[in-house]
Amino acid sequence: MMKNQLLTTFLILMVLLTSCASYKENSYFQGLDRNPEMAYKITNFSPPTIQPGDVLSLSVKSLNSDGSAIFNSGAVTTAKGKDGSSSATSSANDGYLVNKDGEIQLPLVHGVKVGQLSLEDAAALIKGKISPYLKEPEVSLAFTNFKVSVLGDVAHPDVITVDGERFSITDALSKAGDLTATANRKNVLLVREVDGKRKYINIDLTSPRLFESPYYYLKSNDLIYVEAGKAKFATQSTFVKVLPIVISIASLILIAIQVSK
Incomplete structure (x- = not known):
């Protein structure tokens, strides 16, 4: 019985000594006012703008569908039916590449x-360009290569393909399975290319002002790196340093028990 109690005490001591990350260190948005009646206007989101290297999916509809087909997605495959009619289809991977001068090459124009x-302004511009060739055209554009990379101390590092225009850092980390318990939440690195330059931004996920950050919403090709916190290495280091001491104490207790019998 005494030996079982000693073993239990030993295991509890080891757990306490190796648990270095506190609950507060793992909490997001610390100090955030959670009053359900509070509401804040979103002022830090602006639609992403088209950049060289982007690939755009273009959808054109009009009263003359055959004329519209040549613009859709940048490439069209025509298939003939048994009755001799033809239909135009396009692959989801097709698109218009934005060249280094910020231009796309459209048929006819x-x-x-x-x-x-x-995307909204570009669609309006394209509509004006193709209107002489089509009746009442409707134009919509979408990014096909909006991707964000997440690396480091997360559950599932990955390259995430984004649908839509609004995608935040919390969206990206959720897609990556969240940070591990030992990740450093106070110093997450965001790498972003702007006008041919690479910017490095440190983001504190524990700050209640995270949602107001100009970097809360991500851009295409952003990279997020989550570094491991000190707790991850401290746990291993503490275990190695303390284990011999604990073993020595346990040995002395066992010897004392044997002598007292």
Whole structure:
């Protein structure tokens, strides 16, 4: 019985000594006012603008569908039916590549400068360019290569393909399975390319002002790196340092028990 109690005490001591990360260190948005009546206007989101290297999916609809087909997605395959009719289809992977000058090459109208425009503004510009060739055209654009990379101390590091225009750092970390218990939540690195330059931004996930950060919403090709916290290495280091001491104490207790019998 005494030996079982000693073993239990020993195991509890080891757990206490090796548990270095506190609950507070693992909490997000510390100090955030959680009053359910509080509401804050979102002012730090702006639609992403088109950049060189982007690939755009273009969908054009009009009253003359055959004319619309040549613009859709940048490439069209025509298939003939048994009755001799034809239909136009396009692959989901097709798209218009934005060149270094910010232009895409469209049939009939050729170069259209869409660089630095939002998708909505670019769609309006394209609509104006193709209107002479189509009746009442409707144009929609979407990014096909909006990707964000998440590396480091997360459950599932990955390259995430984004649907839509609004994607936040919390969305990305959720997609990656969240941070591990030992990750450093106070110093998450965001790497972003802007105008041919690479920017390095440190983000504190424990800050209640995270949602107001100009970097809360991500851009295409952003990289998020989560470094391991000190607790991850301290746990291993503490275990190695303390284990001999605990073994020595346990041995002395066992000897004392034997002598007292």
